Each structure stands twice: as C-alpha cells, then as structure tokens.
Ligand SMILES: Nc1ncnc2c1ncn2[C@@H]1O[C@H](COP(=O)(O)OP(=O)(O)OP(=O)(O)O)[C@@H](O)[C@H]1O
C-alpha cells in the first residue's frame with residue numbers, strides 16, 4: 001500500500017503539486033488522470049524519490065519513504081517497477097539485454113531461467129522475436145512495450161507506469177491495459193498509472209484520481225465517473241460530442 | 253562557450269562557484285565507494301571500457317607519439333648546432349623529454365579530448381533520456397556502476413598507452429635522426445642510455461595514473477550532472493575537455509615540482 005500525505009512540490013516559485021493526499025491499495029489499478037502539465041509525471045517521480053517532496057510524505061506500508069536513507073530506499077526500489085513516459089530504455093543494449101538487466105544485476109538466476117523469464121515477459125507484451133533488436137531499430141510503441149516488460153520482469157510489488165499506452169494503437173493499447181490489470185490482480189501489485197486514455201480509464205480504473213493544476217480535484221471509481229457531478233472533470237473526460245452522447249445513454 | 257565559462261571562473265574570481273563544483277565532485281567520488289551490486293557485472297563493464305579506451309585510442313596515440321618524437325629530434329638538433337656538443341646529447345634530450353613530459357602529458361591532453369568528450373556525452377545523454385533515473389529506480393548505485401568501471405579501466409589502461417607512446421616517441425626520434433642524417437641510431441641510444449634514470453619512468457607512470465583519473469572523473473562529473481537537453485550535453489562534453497586539460501596541466505606542474 002502506498003499513501004500520500006499532504007505532499008507538495010515546487011520548482012523555484014512554481015508550485016507543481018499542492019497538498020495531495022491519496023491511498024493506493026494493493027491488487028488495484030489506480031489511475032491518475034489530468035490535462036497535460038497538471039503534474040502527473042512529477043507526482044509519480046516524487047513517489048519513487050526521483051524528486052524530493054517539499055513537504056508531506058510518501059508512505060510505503062506506513063514507512064515514510066521521504067525520510068529514508070539511501071539504503072532503505074534501495075530496498076524499496078528493488079520492489080518497484082517503473083515505466084517512464086519517455087521509455088528510458090538503455091540505448092546501448094538490445095531489447096533482450098534491456099529486459100534481462102535487472103535480473104543480471106539483482107538475482108542469482110541461471111542463464112536459462114533468466115532467458116525464460118525475459119521471453120515470458122516479452123511474450124506478454126506481444127513482442128516475441130524482437131529480442132536482438134536495438135531500441136533505435138524498433139517503433140515507439142514497441143519501445144513502450146519493452147519498457148513495460150522491463151518494469152515487470154522482476155515481479156515488482158509496486159508498479160508505476162507513466163502513460164503506458166500513449167502512442168499505441170487501440171488494439172495493442174487494450175492488450176497492455178489488460179496485462180497491467182491482470183498482473184496487478186494476479187500478484188497483488190500496487191499499481192499506479194498515469195494516463196490520458198479514456199479507454200483505460202473505463203476498463204481498468206479501480207481507483208481514479210483526477211488532477212487539476214497540481215491539486216487533487218476528484219477521486220472515485222470508474223462507475224462514479226459516469227455520474228460524477230464535477231464540471232471540470234466532465235469536460236476533461238467527456239471531451240468529445242460522441243462521448244457526451246455515450247454517457248447520456250449510459251446514465252439512462 | 254564552455255571555454256569562456258572556464259575563463260570567467262578563473263578570471264572574475266567566481267570562486268564560490270568553483271568551490272561548489274569541487275564539493276559536489278568530491279561527493280560524487282565518495283559515492284563511488286560502495287559495495288557493487290554484482291561484482292561480475294562491474295568487472296565485465298570494466299573490461300569493456302578498457303577495450304574501448306585502450307584499443308580505441310591506440311591508433312591516435314601511435315601517430316601522435318611518433319611524430320612528436322621525430323619533431324623533437326629535428327628541432328633539438330636545430331637548436332644544438334655546435335661542434336662542442338656531442339650529437340648523442342640529442343638522444344638524451346629527446347628520450348628524457350619524451351618519457352618525462354611529452355609521452356604522458358601530450359598523450360593525455362589528446363586523450364582528454366577523445367575519452368573525456370565521449371564519457372561526458374555518453375553520461376549526459378543517459379541523464380537527459382532518463383536512463384540514469386531508470387537505473388536509480390531499479391536500485392542500482394548509478395555513480396559506482398556508471399563511473400567506477402570507467403575510472404578503473406582508464407587508470408589501468410592509460411599507463412599502458414603511455415608506455416607505448418614513450419617507446420614510439422623515442423622510436424620516432426631515432427627514425428627522424430637517421431633519416432635526416434642528424435645522428436645515427438647508435439649515437440641516439442648512447443645518449444638515451446646515458447641519462448636514463450628509473451625516477452623518470454616512475455614519474456611518467458605517476459603522471460599517467462593521475463591524468464587518467466583526472467580525465468575520467470572530471471568528464472564523468474560533467475556528464476553525470478547534465479541538466480537539460482542535447483545542447484547541454486554538448487556543453488558538458490566541451491566543459492569536460494576544457495577542465496580536464498586545465499587540470500592535467502596543473503597536476504603536471506605539481507607532480508614535477510613534488511617529485512623531481
Ligand atoms: N524538472 C522540472 N523543473 C521545473 N519544472 C518542471 C520540471 N518537471 C516538470 N515541471 C513542471 O511541472 C509541471 C507538471 O509537469 P508534468 O510533467 O508532471 O506534467 P504531466 O501531467 O505529466 O503532463 P503530460 O501529460 O504532458 O505528461 C509542468 O508545468 C512543468 O513545467
């Protein structure tokens with residue numbers, strides 16, 4: 001379980017996050033939605049310690065991560081899998097080497113076990129046969145999927161995905177959403193996903209946090225979302241006429 | 253740009269800035285000393301770096317040292333035109349200055365350009381594409397994984413390059429001497445052996461190790477703390493070269509003063 005207690009973050013005099021509190025439970029996929037620039041990525045980076053919060057704290061199982069020393073943080077980080085918005089693949093390594101890297105670094109598995117694990121993960125993201133390619137030789141959507149494979153290869157307890165399906169076609173996008181949801185439930189992972197994708201919101205959102213200009217503006221489940229009475233949220237989610245119509249029918 | 257930055261630091265006496273960077277640099281070095289997550293991976297990375305730095309720089313080091321040896325011979329002969337001085341003195345001067353100064357310092361200045369810029373731009377682009385953050389999230393100690401092997405590799409392999417450079421430099425001198433008829437290889441070797449002292453060789457190796465450390469650590473510092481985009485990567489890499497060169501010359505003087 002991850003808990004945010006009143007966290008705030010500014011860069012210089014620019015307040016990016018203001019007083020955000022939320023709880024993310026294991027076995028549930030928590031989504032953070034919000035317009036571009038609302039602070040989703042910054043929030044995620046604060047949660048894993050790439051940015052230090054200015055006030056408040058991030059609690060992993062009631063332990064204050066923000067106050068931990070480097071070794072205590074490392075212990076938690078070994079249980080974290082993260083997909084970056086820009087993928088952050090190691091560009092000097094092949095797809096396979098990228099995914100196998102955490103296993104090489106932190107486990108004593110045999111070569112065969114590692115290979116099997118990597119192939120299993122690549123298969124789950126629909127990337128069979130791309131093992132020997134370099135990141136520069138694959139498409140943006142494929143990179144995203146390699147990033148996901150790398151994030152899940154160590155069976156993380158906490159999974160962070162920054163826009164896992166931006167740049168993917170709707171079909172692959174659904175495959176990835178399903179994958180995230182499945183492993184979350186299967187291994188009881190605490191999953192935190194930033195997204196713009198309304199399909200994902202409706203499909204896999206067990207808990208949804210809507211951010212607006214660095215503040216928590218709304219939270220609830222995807223069911224609540226359909227009937228939510230919040231003008232900003234409505235405009236954000238049901239932005240097109242088509243969706244507005246669809247909603248009307250749903251509510252009826 | 254970075255060069256001017258270096259100049260302004262030195263000229264306008266913006267020393268606070270200098271101290272700030274020095275402190276940060278020392279802290280970075282300190283963070284290298286942790287137990288590696290997996291010794292075998294660090295070792296493999298060190299070997300890879302040794303190959304890249306060593307084999308990769310062999311060609312340029314060879315060319316430079318042969319020419320510098322040759323030029324030194326010709327120019328020394330030009331300055332020593334006097335019937336009172338034995339021609340073997342040219343051998344003495346060329347071999348001594350090659351071992352003491354030309355091989356270690358000139359070679360390392362060139363290597364600062366080659367290795368320094370590549371280390372800084374590699375780390376800089378890893379930083380801006382969040383690859384370093386990704387490692388950090390996995391729980392890897394990024395300074396020791398990314399910088400440690402480079403420093404160790406350089407400190408081990410650059411002295412070897414310098415020995416090769418010294419040999420080739422002297423060989424270039426011998427070659428130029430006999431080709432132009434200034435002095436025969438025999439005369440050269442009499443002069444060279446005459447003045448040979450182990451201390452020279454020791455100083456040469458001390459310089460090599462020191463410069464190797466300066467090049468990799470300073471460049472790694474510049475690259476590791478890159479902030480921004482591709483423009484900043486370029487600036488880091490220029491700064492890496494400029495600062496490495498300045499520090500090499502500075503250390504060169506200090507070592508000569510201390511050890512001779
Ligand atoms: N390193 C930084 N330094 C200064 N300001 C930053 C930094 N990173 C982010 N910001 C600012 O924080 C705000 C939120 O950025 P963030 O990347 O979190 O947006 P986002 O919600 O992830 O948007 P998107 O959906 O486009 O990815 C932006 O206004 C940005 O200018």
Ligand SMILES: [Mg+2]
Nearest residue numbers: 040041085162
């Ligand atoms: Mg973002």
